[in-house]
Each structure stands twice: as C-alpha cells, then as structure tokens.
Amino acid sequence: MTGETPQLSVVQRLRKSPFYDATVRWGVRTFTVYNHMLMPTCFESTEADYWKLVTGTTLWDVAAERQVEIIGKDAFRLVRLLTPCNLSEIAVGQCKYAPVVDHNGGMINDPLITRLDDDRFWISLADSDVLLWAKGVALGMRLDVEIFEPDVSPLALQGPQSRAVASSLFGDWIGTLGFFRVRETELDGIPLVVARSGWSKQGGFEFYLLDGRRGEELWERVMHAGKPFGIAPAAPSTIERVESGLLSYGSDMTLDNNPLEIGLQKLCDLDQEFDFIGKSALREIRRAGVRQKLVGLTMGEQRLPGNQHWWPVLDTGDAVLGKVTSAVYSPRLQRYIGFAIIETGHAVPGKTVRVVSPHGEFPGLVGPASFETPPAHARRGSEKIS
Amino acid sequence: MTGETPQLSVVQRLRKSPFYDATVRWGVRTFTVYNHMLMPTCFESTEADYWKLVTGTTLWDVAAERQVEIIGKDAFRLVRLLTPCNLSEIAVGQCKYAPVVDHNGGMINDPLITRLDDDRFWISLADSDVLLWAKGVALGMRLDVEIFEPDVSPLALQGPQSRAVASSLFGDWIGTLGFFRVRETELDGIPLVVARSGWSKQGGFEFYLLDGRRGEELWERVMHAGKPFGIAPAAPSTIERVESGLLSYGSDMTLDNNPLEIGLQKLCDLDQEFDFIGKSALREIRRAGVRQKLVGLTMGEQRLPGNQHWWPVLDTGDAVLGKVTSAVYSPRLQRYIGFAIIETGHAVPGKTVRVVSPHGEFPGLVGPASFETPPAHARRGSEKIS
Structure with missing residues (x-):
C-alpha cells in the first residue's frame, strides 16, 4: 500500500477531540490515531500545509497530546522518578x-512536563x-499521589505570524511569555492554560483547553482572530519537524532505544543525586558507550513521499548498519532528508x-539530526510530491 | 463526518503487522489502530464480511492483539496481582x-491471560x-520478573468451518483441543502456539505466530488450506461481537468503569484470599451496589451504520441515564441492537x-447484553446498510 492512503474505521474506541467537529467542518482530509x-494530519496537502506553517500561522488540533495530571504530597517525587532530566x-x-x-x-515517552503548582x-x-x-x-511504591487524565486538550497555534494572532486574542502580555512558560487565563470565559511551546520550530503557542465542551467555540474564536x-x-x-530536528516517539525511538543514543543526552543529568528510574542502566550505557546513534541523512534530490516503514541502512558491503526512521522531501532544501539510527562507528x-x-536504493550523507533551512520566502516549490 | 470514512496517514509510528502486506494483497479496505x-477492519463490506464469518470460515490479522510476556520467579504472583480473576x-x-x-x-484492559509454563x-x-x-x-514492588513484548502475532481463523480447515492443516488432534487451551506446534516449520479461542462466538482458533518474518507464509498457507x-x-x-455479547475495550468500558457494572462480575473472585490490585475498592463497590450497569438494547428495525460516538440514553423525561456504547444493525435479527451503560434502576x-x-431519536428496549440469533442459514439480508 506504498503511496496509497488507506481508510480508517471510526468507532467510539478511537476517541474524538473537543475540536473534532470543527476540524471536519474546516476540511480535514486525513487522521492518525x-x-x-483521532488527530488530524492533513488539510490541503502535506506540502501546502507545510508552507502555511513556515510562512504564516496555522491552527492544529493536538488534543491527542493527552495530559497525565499528578497531584499530591509525593507528586514532585514521582515526577522526578520518571525522568533522567534534572527537575530539581x-x-x-x-x-x-x-x-x-x-x-x-528504554524510552517510554518524550513528553513535556509542566509544573502547575x-x-x-x-x-x-x-x-x-x-x-x-x-x-x-x-502503586508499587505506595506514593501519596493522585494520577489521572484531566479534561485538558491542547490546541496549537504555530508559525511566524502566531504571536500577532495571540496578541490580538490575549493582549500584549502574551508576547512577553517566556519560552516553555505557561500561564492560566481565559478567553471570552473559556478557561485555558496558555503555553509558549509547540511541536515546530516556527514559533507559537499551545492553548490547553480546560473544558472539553467548549472546543468548537475556542477553535472558531482563534480562527476568527487569525x-x-x-x-x-x-x-x-x-x-517541518524533520527539518527542525524534532523526534517522533514510535518512529524515531521506541522502548528499545535509550535517550543517550537518540541525541537526548543533553537532557539527562546522570550525575544528579536524585535516584530516578533507569539511573544505573543509563550510567552503565554511558560508561560502555552507545552502540548506535541517531543522525541526520541527506538522501538526494528525489521528491518522494515519506517513509511508511523503517528502511534498512547498509554499508558499502551489505552489512546492515541500522534503519531510516523518518524521511521526507524538504521543499526548502530541495532534498530528501531524514533521520537514521545507525552503528556508532558510521554515525x-x-x-x-x-x-x-521501496522506491529504490539511494546514498545517504550522514550529518547532524537537524537541518539548516533557508528562509521560507527564499523559494517555494510547486511540483506535487508523487 | 457521520457515515463517512476518513483517511488514515500511514507512518512508521503506526506499526505494521507481519500479515500487513498479505492483507493489502488480499484487498483490505479499512484499518483501525x-x-x-494497523489492524484490518473490513475487506468486502461490513455486512458481507459478517456473513462469511457466521456461515463459513474467515482469516483475521489480529497481530495488534499484542502479547505482554511475563517470566521469572515472581511471574505468577505478578499475574495474579493484575486481575480480580482467581487464577490460583x-x-x-x-x-x-x-x-x-x-x-x-477501574478497567485497564480485558485480555486473555495464558499460562505457558x-x-x-x-x-x-x-x-x-x-x-x-x-x-x-x-518495578515499584521490586518483583523478580522480566516483562516484554515478544515477537508473537496472532492470526485468527473464525467461523463454523474453521475446525475443518484447522484439521486439514494440523491433523485431527486440533479438533480435540479444549476451549481456551493452547499447544505449541509448527506448520511447515513455522513456529506457532495454537489456541482454541477468538473474538467471536462462531468457533475457531488463534495461531500465535512466533516468528514475525514468516507472517506472509503463514497467511498464504492457511488461505490455501481453507x-x-x-x-x-x-x-x-x-x-457479530455485539450479537454475541463480546465487549470492546475503549467503547464498552474504559478506566472509568469497574468490572462489576459491565457484566464481568462472574470473572471476579472478590472473596479469594490473594490480595490482588483493586480488591478493597471492588469489595466496597459490591457492598454499596453498582450505580450503573451494561445492558443490551434493541432499538428498532432501522438499518443504520454503527455508532462513532457514545450516544445519550434518556428516560421519558429528559434525565440522562447513561450512554449507548456500541450499536450495529444485526442482519440475522433484522434489528438495530447494541450495548448501553445506564443507571442501575433503569437497567x-x-x-x-x-x-x-445523530440519525434521530429512537426507543431502546432493555434486555440482556447478548442476543439470541437464529441460525445463520435462516435468512440472509441483501439490502446495504445506508
């Protein structure tokens, strides 16, 4: 089914976001789960949506980025246990x-952790x-916490024009919100937490809707202001996320990967005093050295669709070095680029x-796992990806 | 998007089953995740596939029913901790x-648990x-176990003719395999665990493939024998699963439901000595009585598609009693039937x-959560569901 888009059976088991009906009305074409x-993945086309993101401002239903809320006496302790990141x-x-x-x-997830209180x-x-x-x-450690999925649904405003839209909605203070900082607020009485964050490097905000009944109202309000x-x-x-070096859990990492081999070592403080889960395993991996590494690959000028599977990476003999985990055609670089996890000696x-x-064999030039793109206005492709 | 089938973006993050390429070749039309x-949900049509199941024999890629393997000194203890079912x-x-x-x-899952050793x-x-x-x-309890997802992918052979197919593949012994019993075997050297089980009440087997590289071979071998x-x-x-009273996790139950209210109380031994997780909570729920119950509903003769959302259930006033969790048109009953979770007093x-x-309001007649169907040969509908 390479290149084709299969259909998705919709039953209740696949939950609907508070923005679902709005996205259907606004012409969503494809979803993922x-x-x-259900999470929208495309409105006009993969490439058209990309250009809107890198040149303007776009609104994304990312309610599927669900929250785990942890509250209680041991909440801070539990959160610190869960990550090698030093949260002290x-x-x-x-x-x-x-x-x-x-x-x-082994990587269980690569979330954002926010301290609300x-x-x-x-x-x-x-x-x-x-x-x-x-x-x-x-439960196993008998910690004094409550853990649940709250009624919280992020809506992302992303792209270089996002700040202007957000200021017109919230006022000038939002322009001064620091990167990766959040603030509780409201919009026409709709309760929100606003964060300066988002899964792109184009700038923008995430609006965490605190009342799932008001999703359509929030969507339309932002669309109107934009x-x-x-x-x-x-x-x-x-x-955009491959160009910008942002990883996707499940594609670029799984439970079989550790953070040190996929470029997240800078987030891990293995020498902190606190005894987080996985500390001794990660220290041992650091001592022995990682056996494979995530790298960027530049794979020629062909305009191909993205990969649907991991693709083998070989050396000049036929030895398997690893796999391509993500691959896309970058319209700004006019190159086919991606990430691969390969043996350290070749990384x-x-x-x-x-x-x-499946489209044939091509050479891949190893480089850093993020790509230098020219300014978005420099060139805009017109051909469709096959 | 009621009644329409949206498209699914396929990336590596959505894993492919060992039978994926085979199902594509054999004409899969829709998937779920x-x-x-990715798990196939339809080949010819929902109703055509159903008739093949209840009158003949069908092969299903259910590799997405992944296994959690637990081995080690404390394996039995952990497995018993995980369920109110008495596994002694x-x-x-x-x-x-x-x-x-x-x-x-609260329900985390409703799996099959198999003791392999x-x-x-x-x-x-x-x-x-x-x-x-x-x-x-x-981890929290410091149990001496290993827990992982093995390379094990179930392929289900379901329908009244399944035994004949299985016998031609494996020999007569498979006809004597007891219900919910497993046996390790092989087929042309393909390593398998065979179980007499499956997510229908039409009879059949599940072949747990033990080598993901041999999925296509197994699929074609069974198709040929069939x-x-x-x-x-x-x-x-x-x-079929609604007719037969089989529940679907995520639709008919979530973490917000306990097993006593969804008809699984017969599987729970709350008086066993062993101190499984949730024992005191479930005993307290039993003592207080459940506030809601899962029931069967018969909702008239209309030929409607299945529900994509939970639908509200009201009393003759406008009080909300609960929700319809699953709804289908049963061609054998010529009725629109389903499950609902509603207040105990109305159940x-x-x-x-x-x-x-979304198709309008209709009455629902409360009954048991499985339906008496006439024999499959009694009548076969021809109209298409709208």
Missing part, C-alpha cells in the same frame, strides 16, 4: 522536554500510556551510507 | 478471560499499554429508554 484519539529547579509555570524511561533506560504537574504526552506507567510505579493574518487549519508537519558527519527503500 | 499497530488453579496450557484493573477497580505467562491485549502498567507495578472450505479474508466483526429487562443519535 494518537493516544487512542523546575519552577511553577515552567515546562521541560523530559524523556521518560524504564529501569533499563508545587505539588501539581502535567505530563503532556507523545503516543503511549504513561498514565498506566505512572500509576503502576506509584483571519487578518491568513491563518489556516493544519496539523503537526512531518516535513560520523560526512560519511555515506546506502538506504534501501 | 490498535496497540499502536490456572493450568499450564490454559487461557482465561481476565479483567485487569487499577487500585480503584509455571513461571511464564502471556497477556493477550485489548487496546492499552498493559506492558507499561505491569512494568510499573513490578480454499476448499470457502475461506475469506475478514476481520473482527462488530456486528431492567423490558424497560424502554430513549436513545438520542
């Missing part, structure tokens, strides 16, 4: 991108049931490897 | 349908990451409630 919830100094109102690992150091946290999830992991750990700025409905862009910038795809 | 994996007597080679609940008694178990999952729950509990018996590719049938056979659907 994320945390047991995390302030109320601050978020951190913090890997969650198991006792082997001294003893109250949200874990804003990629696609895995961290709710069950956190509940299991807390009209003078050319706002468009869109969705997390695989093209060296400037090295060339062989990529075996 | 289940345990982060579970034999090697036996499976049990066993609810998994959290410490509040004294200290080795599989939990065959509905759609939630029980892997993370079990790992969290074991040819004289009119085998067809199909998928778990929402129509009385013979009572009539009001169902508010």
Whole structure:
C-alpha cells in the first residue's frame, strides 16, 4: 500500500477531540490515531500545509497530546522518578522536554512536563500510556499521589505570524511569555492554560483547553482572530519537524532505544543525586558507550513521499548498519532528508551510507539530526510530491 | 463526518503487522489502530464480511492483539496481582478471560491471560499499554520478573468451518483441543502456539505466530488450506461481537468503569484470599451496589451504520441515564441492537429508554447484553446498510 492512503474505521474506541467537529467542518482530509484519539494530519496537502506553517500561522488540533495530571504530597517525587532530566529547579509555570524511561533506560515517552503548582504537574504526552506507567510505579511504591487524565486538550497555534494572532486574542502580555512558560487565563470565559511551546520550530503557542465542551467555540474564536493574518487549519508537519530536528516517539525511538543514543543526552543529568528510574542502566550505557546513534541523512534530490516503514541502512558491503526512521522531501532544501539510527562507528558527519527503500536504493550523507533551512520566502516549490 | 470514512496517514509510528502486506494483497479496505499497530477492519463490506464469518470460515490479522510476556520467579504472583480473576488453579496450557484493573477497580484492559509454563505467562491485549502498567507495578514492588513484548502475532481463523480447515492443516488432534487451551506446534516449520479461542462466538482458533518474518507464509498457507472450505479474508466483526455479547475495550468500558457494572462480575473472585490490585475498592463497590450497569438494547428495525460516538440514553423525561456504547444493525435479527451503560434502576429487562443519535431519536428496549440469533442459514439480508 506504498503511496496509497488507506481508510480508517471510526468507532467510539478511537476517541474524538473537543475540536473534532470543527476540524471536519474546516476540511480535514486525513487522521492518525494518537493516544487512542483521532488527530488530524492533513488539510490541503502535506506540502501546502507545510508552507502555511513556515510562512504564516496555522491552527492544529493536538488534543491527542493527552495530559497525565499528578497531584499530591509525593507528586514532585514521582515526577522526578520518571525522568533522567534534572527537575530539581523546575519552577511553577515552567515546562521541560523530559524523556521518560524504564529501569533499563528504554524510552517510554518524550513528553513535556509542566509544573502547575508545587505539588501539581502535567505530563503532556507523545503516543503511549504513561498514565498506566505512572500509576503502576506509584502503586508499587505506595506514593501519596493522585494520577489521572484531566479534561485538558491542547490546541496549537504555530508559525511566524502566531504571536500577532495571540496578541490580538490575549493582549500584549502574551508576547512577553517566556519560552516553555505557561500561564492560566481565559478567553471570552473559556478557561485555558496558555503555553509558549509547540511541536515546530516556527514559533507559537499551545492553548490547553480546560473544558472539553467548549472546543468548537475556542477553535472558531482563534480562527476568527487569525483571519487578518491568513491563518489556516493544519496539523503537526512531518516535513517541518524533520527539518527542525524534532523526534517522533514510535518512529524515531521506541522502548528499545535509550535517550543517550537518540541525541537526548543533553537532557539527562546522570550525575544528579536524585535516584530516578533507569539511573544505573543509563550510567552503565554511558560508561560502555552507545552502540548506535541517531543522525541526520541527506538522501538526494528525489521528491518522494515519506517513509511508511523503517528502511534498512547498509554499508558499502551489505552489512546492515541500522534503519531510516523518518524521511521526507524538504521543499526548502530541495532534498530528501531524514533521520537514521545507525552503528556508532558510521554515525560520523560526512560519511555515506546506502538506504534501501521501496522506491529504490539511494546514498545517504550522514550529518547532524537537524537541518539548516533557508528562509521560507527564499523559494517555494510547486511540483506535487508523487 | 457521520457515515463517512476518513483517511488514515500511514507512518512508521503506526506499526505494521507481519500479515500487513498479505492483507493489502488480499484487498483490505479499512484499518483501525490498535496497540499502536494497523489492524484490518473490513475487506468486502461490513455486512458481507459478517456473513462469511457466521456461515463459513474467515482469516483475521489480529497481530495488534499484542502479547505482554511475563517470566521469572515472581511471574505468577505478578499475574495474579493484575486481575480480580482467581487464577490460583490456572493450568499450564490454559487461557482465561481476565479483567485487569487499577487500585480503584477501574478497567485497564480485558485480555486473555495464558499460562505457558509455571513461571511464564502471556497477556493477550485489548487496546492499552498493559506492558507499561505491569512494568510499573513490578518495578515499584521490586518483583523478580522480566516483562516484554515478544515477537508473537496472532492470526485468527473464525467461523463454523474453521475446525475443518484447522484439521486439514494440523491433523485431527486440533479438533480435540479444549476451549481456551493452547499447544505449541509448527506448520511447515513455522513456529506457532495454537489456541482454541477468538473474538467471536462462531468457533475457531488463534495461531500465535512466533516468528514475525514468516507472517506472509503463514497467511498464504492457511488461505490455501481453507480454499476448499470457502475461506475469506475478514476481520473482527462488530456486528457479530455485539450479537454475541463480546465487549470492546475503549467503547464498552474504559478506566472509568469497574468490572462489576459491565457484566464481568462472574470473572471476579472478590472473596479469594490473594490480595490482588483493586480488591478493597471492588469489595466496597459490591457492598454499596453498582450505580450503573451494561445492558443490551434493541432499538428498532432501522438499518443504520454503527455508532462513532457514545450516544445519550434518556428516560421519558429528559434525565440522562447513561450512554449507548456500541450499536450495529444485526442482519440475522433484522434489528438495530447494541450495548448501553445506564443507571442501575433503569437497567431492567423490558424497560424502554430513549436513545438520542445523530440519525434521530429512537426507543431502546432493555434486555440482556447478548442476543439470541437464529441460525445463520435462516435468512440472509441483501439490502446495504445506508
């Protein structure tokens, strides 16, 4: 089914976001399933949505980035147990991108963790049931916490024009909100937490809706305010996030990967005093050295669709070095680019490897796992991706 | 988007089953996502696939029913902790349908648990990451176990002709395999565990493939053997499972439901000595009495598609009593039937409630949560569901 788009059976089991009806009305074409919830992936086309994101401002239903809320006397202790990130100094109102690992150091999720109050946290999830992991750990350790999925649904405003839209909605103070900082507020009485965050490097905000009954109202309110700025409905862009070096849990990492090999070592403080889950495993991995590394690959100029599977990466002989985890055509770079996880000895910038795809074999030039893109106005492609 | 089938974006994050390429070749039309994996839901049409199941034999890719394998000294103890089902007597080679609940008694999953050896178990999952729950509990309690997702992918052969197909593949012994019993075997050297089980009441087997590289080979081998018996590719049938009273996790129950209110009380031994997770919560719920109950509803003769959302259930005033969780048109009963979870006082056979659907309002007659169907040959509908 390479290149084709299969159909999705919709039953109640696949949860609907508070913005679902709005996205249908605004012309959503494709969905994915994320945390047991439908999440839009495309409105006009993958490439058209991308250009709107990098040149303007776009609104995304990312309610499927569900929250795990942890409150209670041991909440801070539990949250620190869950991540190798050093959270000792995390302030109320601050978020951190913090890997969650198991006792082997395997990646369970790569969420944002937000401190809402001294003893109250949200874990804003990629696609895995961290709710069950956190509940299991807390039960086994008899921690004094409550853990649940609150009625909280993020709506993302992303793109260089997002600040103008957000200021017209909330006032000038939002322009001064620090990166990865949150503030509780409301819009026409709709209760929200506003964060300066989002799964792109184009700038923007996430509005965490605190009342699922008011999703359509919030969506329409933001769309209306964005009209003078050319706002468009869109969705997390695989093209932009690969260009920008943002990883996707399940594609670029799984439970079989540790954070040190996928470029998240800078987020891990293995020398902190606190005894987080996976500490001794990760220290041992650091001591022995990682066996594989996530790198960027530049794979030629072909305009191909994204990968639907992991693709083997070989050396000049036929030895398997690893796999391509994400691959997209970058319209700004006019190159086919992606991420691969390959043996450490080959994970060296400037090295060339062989990529075996269903579209044929092509060379891959190893480089850093984020790509230098020219300004968005420099060139805009017109061909359609095959 | 009521009645329409949206499209699904396929990326690596949505895992592919070992039978994926085979199902594409055999004409799969729609998928769902289940345990982060694509799972076929329809080949010819919902109703055509149903008739093939209830009159003949069908092959289903249910690899997305992933296994959690638990081995080690404390494996039996952990498995018993996870369920209110009394597993004290579970034999090697036996499976049990066993609810998994959290410490509040909330449903985490409704898997099959199989004992493969004294200290080795599989939990065959509905759609939630029980892997993370079990790992969290074991870590917190410092249990001596290993917990992982093995390379094991179920392929289901279901329908009244399944025994004939299975006998031609494996020999006569398979006809004597007891219900919910498993046996390790092979087929042309393909390693398998064979179970007499499956998510229908039409009879059949599940072949747990033990080597993901051999999925296509197994699929084609079974299809070939089934040819004289009119085998067809199909998928778990929402129509048949509702007729037969089989629940679907995420639709008919969530973490907000306890097993006592959804008809699984017969599986829960709250008086056993063993101190499983959720025991005191479930005993308290039993003492106080459940506030709501899952019932069957017969909702008239209209040929409507299945529900995509929960639908409100009202009394003759406008008080909300609960919700319809699953609804289908049953071609054998020529009735629109389903399940609802409603207030205990109204969960009385013979009572009539009001169902508010996007297709209009209709009365619902309360009855047991499984339906008496006439033999499949009695009548076969020809109209298409709108």
